Amino acid sequence: MSLLIYAESAEGKFKKVALELASYAKKVADSLGTQVTAITVNTDNVSELAKYGVSKVLKVSNDKLNNFNAKAYADVIKQAAQKESSKIVLLSSTTDSLYLAPIVAVGLEAGFASNVVSLPVSTSPFQVKRNAFSNKAFNITEINTEIKVLCIAKNSYGVFENAVSISEEAFAPALNDADFDIKVESVEKGSGKVTIADADIVVSGGRGLKGPENWGMLEELASVLGAATACSKPVSDLGWRPHSEHVGQTGKPVATNLYIAVGISGAIQHIAGINSSKVKVVINSDADAPFFKVADYGVVGDAFEILPKLTQKLKEFKAQNA
Numbered sequence: 001m002s003l004l005i006y007a008e009s010a011e012g013k014f015k016k017v018a019l020e021l022a023s024y025a026k027k028v029a030d031s032l033g034t035q036v037t038a039i040t041v042n043t044d045n046v047s048e049l050a051k052y053g054v055s056k057v058l059k060v061s062n063d064k065l066n067n068f069n070a071k072a073y074a075d076v077i078k079q080a081a082q083k084e085s086s087k088i089v090l091l092s093s094t095t096d097s098l099y100l101a102p103i104v105a106v107g108l109e110a111g112f113a114s115n116v117v118s119l120p121v122s123t124s125p126f127q128v129k130r131n132a133f134s135n136k137a138f139n140i141t142e143i144n145t146e147i148k149v150l151c152i153a154k155n156s157y158g159v160f161e162n163a164v165s166i167s168e169e170a171f172a173p174a175l176n177d178a179d180f181d182i183k184v185e186s187v188e189k190g191s192g193k194v195t196i197a198d199a200d201i202v203v204s205g206g207r208g209l210k211g212p213e214n215w216g217m218l219e220e221l222a223s224v225l226g227a228a229t230a231c232s233k234p235v236s237d238l239g240w241r242p243h244s245e246h247v248g249q250t251g252k253p254v255a256t257n258l259y260i261a262v263g264i265s266g267a268i269q270h271i272a273g274i275n276s277s278k279v280k281v282v283i284n285s286d287a288d289a290p291f292f293k294v295a296d297y298g299v300v301g302d303a304f305e306i307l308p309k310l311t312q313k314l315k316e317f318k319a320q321n322a
């Protein structure tokens with residue numbers, strides 16, 4: 001009875017969430033006296049997973065799976081869980097995995113919990129702590145089915161090394177042609193150098209930046225910090241920034257170590273999507289902006305004056321500490 005994780009990768013490299021998931025799984029597996037098996041899709045080099053506690057990898061290599069396909073990927077994970085007799089199947093909380101996990105759970109007749117934010121509260125009965133109401137509250141969910149599928153919230157556990165020896169096995173699940181009825185014609189990537197999903201730091205701009213022509217100073221700050229850029233909903237609705245950068249309740253969720261909000265008022269729909277971030281810095285010219293209520297650090301002032309100075313200071317700091 002192993003514990004199965006779906007280790008997400010992009011362009012042949014594991015995402016940080018996959019390493020966090022492996023770290024989490026290793027801790028749970030140790031407490032249950034079992035080991036961690038990972039399922040990977042079209043990832044050649046999987047040895048990195050050993051560093052984070054994965055003992056076995058089922059490697060799926062199939063050109064049909066080059067583009068994400070929820071039905072087919074869910075079927076692959078389901079077949080891997082059945083092959084390994086896995087009673088616990090863990091996925092990340094990326095857009096792809098949140099899409100997959102309920103389909104996997106239905107296929108395995110498993111109980112499903114999303115937004116899990118800590119190690120299981122108890123394994124018998126099986127209880128997990130979850131974020132609820134757009135991260136404003138927690139609940140304890142008990143799962144009584146034999147198989148359990150969980151999505152672990154990003155940055156809720158951390159990445160910890162716990163090296164083990166690893167075995168690799170080629171796995172060729174049966175693919176159902178009917179799952180490929182939707183064809184991906186082309187894939188366009190977001191413009192940012194670092195994606196929001198993988199970023200440790202996100203620098204986000206709102207309508208306070210007045211127009212798309214002013215995003216250069218935000219991008220410069222992001223580049224100095226190695227951060228991803230993001231924006232509020234109206235900014236992407238106005239076409240100032242691509243929709244891939246829209247964060248919030250109806251956009252991408254953000255759970256970074258540092259979230260810097262510039263010229264964003266802090267409407268509840270925006271906060272709902274970003275308040276799992278560990279440290280929130282708010283720059284706003286209105287001292288009464290609601291965002292300051294949830295900020296860890298706040299700067300009241302004009303973004304057009306503050307951003308260039310902040311970027312300059314960070315450049316100097318980096319140069320001194322290079």
Ligand SMILES: Cc1cc2nc3c(=O)[nH]c(=O)nc-3n(C[C@H](O)[C@H](O)[C@H](O)COP(=O)(O)OP(=O)(O)OC[C@H]3O[C@@H](n4cnc5c(N)ncnc54)[C@H](O)[C@@H]3O)c2cc1C
Pocket residue numbers: 205206207208209231232233234235246247248249250251262263264265266267268269270273283284285286289301302303304
């Ligand atoms: C169903 C629904 C879903 C929604 N989902 C989302 C979502 O997912 N994400 C999201 O972001 N919004 C969402 N919204 C919209 C949300 O309610 C707000 O309207 C939106 O977040 C406001 O965007 P903003 O803060 O960029 O703009 P504004 O509210 O216009 O705020 C601009 C801010 O910039 C400040 N400012 C102005 N000039 C400067 C300056 N020179 N320097 C510094 N600060 C300055 C102002 O003081 C103000 O606080 C949703 C709304 C609805 C109804």
